[in-house]
Amino acid sequence: MLGKKRLIAVIGGSSASNREIKTAEDVGRELAKRDAILVCGGLGGVMEAACRGATSEGGITIGILPGEKRNDANQYVQIPIVTGIGYARNVAVVKSAQAVIAIGGSYGTLSEIGHAIQSGIPVIGIDTWSLSKNGKINNSITSAENAADAIEKAFDLIVD
Amino acid sequence: MLGKKRLIAVIGGSSASNREIKTAEDVGRELAKRDAILVCGGLGGVMEAACRGATSEGGITIGILPGEKRNDANQYVQIPIVTGIGYARNVAVVKSAQAVIAIGGSYGTLSEIGHAIQSGIPVIGIDTWSLSKNGKINNSITSAENAADAIEKAFDLIVD
Amino acid sequence: MLGKKRLIAVIGGSSASNREIKTAEDVGRELAKRDAILVCGGLGGVMEAACRGATSEGGITIGILPGEKRNDANQYVQIPIVTGIGYARNVAVVKSAQAVIAIGGSYGTLSEIGHAIQSGIPVIGIDTWSLSKNGKINNSITSAENAADAIEKAFDLIVD
Amino acid sequence: MLGKKRLIAVIGGSSASNREIKTAEDVGRELAKRDAILVCGGLGGVMEAACRGATSEGGITIGILPGEKRNDANQYVQIPIVTGIGYARNVAVVKSAQAVIAIGGSYGTLSEIGHAIQSGIPVIGIDTWSLSKNGKINNSITSAENAADAIEKAFDLIVD
Structure with a gap:
């Protein structure tokens, strides 16, 4: 393994719906197929499902833990x-x-979305927060329909 | 000065509209009158205006700096x-x-809103972000019309 | 209270000997007399004793908590x-x-000493760590005999 | 790659002597041979040398960056x-x-040594800080003669 690897973050709740779990697993699997390293918060729910998907395809998974x-x-x-x-x-x-x-997510995910956009890192969202400010819709989160769509958009928007 | 003091945070952009600046200054002034310590990110815009208001009434101001x-x-x-x-x-x-x-604010403020709600700390918003998730409006941010209204609601909701 | 206040940190263990407790209390008292704000880690032992000393003289105390x-x-x-x-x-x-x-202290205090010296902030030590590297004594920690001596040296070395 | 990998940290200065550079490279190489992942601060000097050694043997390198x-x-x-x-x-x-x-290192390394020992993680030192407290030598840093010795001791002391 030589050269810096591409890292894509998957964020979302540590408790998640079946649909979110399925989506996260699909996203993880696809990231591995595309040789991107999965980075996440390392805990359960969406994070675990994404890691499970990635490892099932031989991908590398990183969990940045709070504790x-x-x-x-x-x-x-x-x-x-x-x-x-x-x-x-x-x-x-x-x-x-x-x-x-x-993918989905609660207030921790919201904080991550804020930090990412502030840092100029593209955010693709599936069934997650929508933002508006002073009555105007804010489109900083790129909306995706499903895992395949999210992956497509993420790789298009990637900031190297 | 004995006993733990009440701290109220004012968050918002380091660049801000005149209206936001005016609101922040009013909020700062009112916090000082009510003997609450103002805590903020310590930089310009909304943060500076709130501190200016607080000190004009003899209040104490804390800036938690990133640098x-x-x-x-x-x-x-x-x-x-x-x-x-x-x-x-x-x-x-x-x-x-x-x-x-x-008060107002951009993506850094959004991240702070996320962290606050996640931590169970009440957030009162003036001309700031509105949240929705999966098409449903989320009311975790208590909306206020102006400085006086925000102060009233903040002291009602306070978590000691 | 106008203008930025002088802050002096007191660091040391959350468990401490009677002698360390006494020293910390004296240091806290003297900081308050000199109108410096005491900043510390906010917990017990040396931190608590320093805060007790400072408040007994009407000083302001800040505790930066880990939790x-x-x-x-x-x-x-x-x-x-x-x-x-x-x-x-x-x-x-x-x-x-x-x-x-x-004042005294264990490995957390050692990490703080490292961070302080790295940041160019003077460290005055009483009954605390001594450093050497490759067999050579390192004098970056200014040694003090007691509370009065430490205060004297701290105010001499202060970085504004 | 399945299961959690063993991570060993190499810490030391971003400027370093030739001897330290050589040692760091040897340590990195040996970690890779033993299938441990190298984690470091990601910058130059000792960190870079260790990463160079590790990658020369096909190892994985992680840099946890401050910026x-x-x-x-x-x-x-x-x-x-x-x-x-x-x-x-x-x-x-x-x-x-x-x-x-x-390996060697300055005050940042000292802070890392403090944090590691406080967290119960074994520290093996080559040409680095020695500690004493109140005139008594502290042996929390396990001293090693060279890269091979350090590796041997690290794997003996490992905390899983």
Whole structure:
């Protein structure tokens, strides 16, 4: 393995619907097929499903953990990064990526979306937050219909 | 000064409209009158205006700075906290507060809103982000019309 | 209260000997008399003793906490800064100060000493770590005999 | 690649002596041979030399960067983790590892040694800091003569 690898973040809730889980797994699988490394927050739900998908295709998975223990990582994380900085680790999850795919998610995901857009990193969203400000719709999150669409858009928008 | 003081965060953009500046200054002034300490990100725009308002009424102002230098703080910050952790400091701004007042703001403010709600800290918004998810409006941000209304709602919702 | 205040950090263990507790309390008292704000990690032992000393003289005390709850702060902290970033908050404790006084302390204190010296912030030590590298003594920590001596040296070395 | 990988941190200065560079490269090479992933701060000097050694043997290298840009990483880092949290990232470098090898280094390295020992992670040192407290030598850093010795001791002391 030589040269810097492409990293794509998958963000979303540690509890997730069946549909979100399925989407996350598909996204993870596709990232691996395209030789991108999956970076995520390392915990359950969407994160775990994405890692499961990626490893099923031989991909590499990184989990940037909020806590103090590498064993907090889901079983499909191969490279646990133990930060001990709590949810401030959300910043590192998105900044490490060349594009971010948000699937569902709650307020932690919202904070990650904010950090990503602020840092100029493209965010593709599936069934996730929509933003508006002062009554005007904000289109900074690129909406995708499904995993295949999200992957297509992520690779188009990638910031190297 | 004995006992733990009440801290209220004011968040918003480092560039801001005249209307936002005016609102922030009013909010800062009112916080000081009510003996709450103002905590903010310490930089310009909404943060500076809020600090100016607070100090004009003899209030105490804290700026939690992203960078390495206390002199990055606006001139109305009395207590600069130098974190050196960049925008991960957004987490500390909101977690230190018992309520958060968001005035306008951009993606950094959005990340702070996410971190605050995730942490169970009430967010009152004036001319700021509105959220929806999967087509459903999300009401986690309590909307306020103006500075007086925001202050009223913040003190009602406070989490001690 | 106008203008930026001088902040001096007191660092040391959350468990401490009677002698360290006494020294920390004296240091806190003297900082308050000299109108410096005390910044510390906000927890027990040396931190609590320093805050107790400072408040007994009407001083202002700031505790930059590692955890998620303002009530983790000792009872003499008036302004709890809640970071949620764990021991990475050590960086903010020292960077916020114009000088650092280390009293006893263990490995967390050692990390703070490293961060402070790296940032060009003077460290005055009482009964604390001594450093050497490759067999050569390193004098970056200014040694002090007692609280009065430490205060004298801290104010001499202060970086504004 | 299945299952969590072993991560070993190599820490040391971004400027380094020829001897330190040579040692770091040897350590990196040996880590790769033993199928451990190298984690480091991602910059120059000891970090770059260790990554060069590891990649020369087909190893995987992770650089946990303080800044905002993946291109800050040295050319032998394959997986740059972009934290944006400055030197607070030192905490994540050591906490992610099951053992830490310190080669030379300055005050940043000292802070990492403090964080590692505080977290119960073994530190093996070559030509690096020695610690004493109140006149008593502290042996928390396991001293090694050279790269081979350090590797041997690191794998003996590893915390899984």
